[in-house]
Amino acid sequence: MTLTIRHLTKEFPVPGKENITALSDINLKVGNKEFVSVLGPSGCGKTTLLRIIAGLDSTTFGTIELDGEIIDSPSPQMVMIFQEYSLYPWRTVRDNVTFGLEVEGMKKPQAREVALNYLHLVGLDEFAERYPYELSGGMRQRVAVARALAIEPQILLMDEPFGALDAQTRNKLQKELLEIWEQTRKTILFVTHSVDEAVYLSDRIVVLTPRPGRIRDIIVSPLPRPRDRTSPEFARIRRYVLDLIDESGKAKEGLRGQTSTL
Amino acid sequence: MRSPVPLLLPVLLIVGWEVAAYIIDNPFILPSLTTVIPILLHPFSAEYTLGTGSLMDNAAVSLFRVASGFALAAVIAIPLGIGMGRSLFLNDFLDATIELLRPIPPLAWVPLALAWFKIGFVSIVFIIFIGAFFPILLNTIDGVKSIKRTWVEVAGTLGARETQVLGKVILPGASPTIWTGLRVGFGIAWMCVVAAEWLPGITRGLGYLILYAYNFGQTNVIIAGMVVIGVIGILIDQVFKAGERRWFSWRSLDR
Numbered sequence: 001m002t003l004t005i006r007h008l009t010k011e012f013p014v015p016g017k018e019n020i021t022a023l024s025d026i027n028l029k030v031g032n033k034e035f036v037s038v039l040g041p042s043g044c045g046k047t048t049l050l051r052i053i054a055g056l057d058s059t060t061f062g063t064i065e066l067d068g069e070i071i072d073s074p075s076p077q078m079v080m081i082f083q084e085y086s087l088y089p090w091r092t093v094r095d096n097v098t099f100g101l102e103v104e105g106m107k108k109p110q111a112r113e114v115a116l117n118y119l120h121l122v123g124l125d126e127f128a129e130r131y132p133y134e135l136s137g138g139m140r141q142r143v144a145v146a147r148a149l150a151i152e153p154q155i156l157l158m159d160e161p162f163g164a165l166d167a168q169t170r171n172k173l174q175k176e177l178l179e180i181w182e183q184t185r186k187t188i189l190f191v192t193h194s195v196d197e198a199v200y201l202s203d204r205i206v207v208l209t210p211r212p213g214r215i216r217d218i219i220v221s222p223l224p225r226p227r228d229r230t231s232p233e234f235a236r237i238r239r240y241v242l243d244l245i246d247e248s249g250k251a252k253e254g255l256r257g258q259t260s261t262l
Numbered sequence: 263m264r265s266p267v268p269l270l271l272p273v274l275l276i277v278g279w280e281v282a283a284y285i286i287d288n289p290f291i292l293p294s295l296t297t298v299i300p301i302l303l304h305p306f307s308a309e310y311t312l313g314t315g316s317l318m319d320n321a322a323v324s325l326f327r328v329a330s331g332f333a334l335a336a337v338i339a340i341p342l343g344i345g346m347g348r349s350l351f352l353n354d355f356l357d358a359t360i361e362l363l364r365p366i367p368p369l370a371w372v373p374l375a376l377a378w379f380k381i382g383f384v385s386i387v388f389i390i391f392i393g394a395f396f397p398i399l400l401n402t403i404d405g406v407k408s409i410k411r412t413w414v415e416v417a418g419t420l421g422a423r424e425t426q427v428l429g430k431v432i433l434p435g436a437s438p439t440i441w442t443g444l445r446v447g448f449g450i451a452w453m454c455v456v457a458a459e460w461l462p463g464i465t466r467g468l469g470y471l472i473l474y475a476y477n478f479g480q481t482n483v484i485i486a487g488m489v490v491i492g493v494i495g496i497l498i499d500q501v502f503k504a505g506e507r508r509w510f511s512w513r514s515l516d517r
Contacts, residue, residue: 089516100420
């Protein structure tokens with residue numbers, strides 16, 4: 001399943017002033033079970049980009065296509081995982097995971113069984129009957145991942161899902177996410193402002209410039225998996241990406257759309 | 263051991279009451295407790311209530327009236343509140359009118375109720391309806407507006423249709439606040455029924471009982487009736503509070 005973004009531009013109206021361009025001419029193809037990160041400073045429109053892809057916001061120009069079909073409302077093939085805790089506090093952990101299945105019309109007993117499988121995948125079998133408020137931030141995001149996976153989408157859209165977590169939990173969840181990705185073979189489009197996170201996780205890193213958000217560069221990661229954060233190779237890539245972000249602040253008209261291979 | 267402080271004032275009041283009743287020596291102004299308690303000890307006997315039906319008979323009549331007006335208010339206010347919480351147009355369309363009607367005390371509607379519905383059950387239910395309607399409506403609107411946008415968007419990306427979002431996200435998400443509205447609404451409805459039963463031509467109910475007892479100078483029956491009105495009010499409020507703890511504890515625990 002291939003996600004194709006063509007000439008995507010998003011403008012926000014400002015009363016009495018010129019429109020603000022949040023995203024400008026974004027072109028990107030994602031698919032083939034790869035892990036792609038969208039990296040940029042806050043305010044570069046990366047969350048807006050993901051929301052448009054998820055069908056939650058509209059474009060000003062350009063199109064989003066999924067295997068050639070234009071997306072303008074949420075598609076069951078793509079599920080979004082939000083940064084803030086998005087679990088339903090009145091449902092147990094397990095019934096949070098069954099939500100999407102119930103919506104599809106699956107009977108509750110069967111949905112609960114499926115939910116348990118996915119809770120097992122994220123290591124939370126024992127917490128099935130707990131409520132979200134009894135869980136730590138990291139555990140809640142695991143539930144959100146299980147809930148998204150349960151409806152078996154082809155593509156996961158993740159909006160800084162670990163942004164609110166402490167560094168240790170964050171690293172742990174990144175590792176777990178890679179394991180889940182390898183087991184379930186989903187395409188993942190992952191938005192983050194953390195260079196380290198993007199380099200650790202991704203096959204490709206899409207670097208956005210701030211205001212308006214344009215694609216500064218797309219870096220194909222040469223790092224083998226599993227990755228070692230302390231290796232010199234890792235440090236080299238991280239340095240390269242950091243330099244790119246620094247530059248993009250200075251020279252806005254960068255080498256747009258260029259693809260680097262290291 | 264629990265602190266005895268909360269019981270101190272009630273005990274003092276009862277003792278003071280008895281002393282005052284002894285000094286005043288006029289059961290029309292202040293009857294001795296010894297004339298009130300026997301009435302309360304025989305809630306099912308009509309002998310103690312001037313032949314107007316027992317305390318419990320009258321309480322049942324009042325409760326039925328309140329329940330009818332309250333149910334009607336809930337059935338209209340909850341869907342309307344959900345609509346107003348979800349639709350900016352509906353909110354803008356109705357808000358000014360509601361703000362205009364809301365400050366009018368339910369009892370100010372009595373003459374109109376009589377003009378429209380004549381004396382009887384419908385008029386009483388109408389007054390109670392007015393009393394319960396606004397707290398239920400306003401709390402429902404608040405509850406729906408407090409729904410996190412992310413909750414709705416998650417449902418959308420998981421494939422939920424509009425009606426499913428309503429049933430699986432909006433309604434459960436807003437239900438603690440709606441419940442608070444029901445509790446407040448019932449409290450006001452219970453206050454309204456007593457006054458509404460003073461309408462001419464009403465011959466049963468706790469409100470009627472205490473006014474009837476006044477006409478006969480039976481202050482002990484008035485006080486017994488007031489005690490029953492108060493106790494029923496507390497009991498029902500406790501039922502609502504128990505429901506809140508049982509079903510909606512997630513709201514106070516959620517961070």
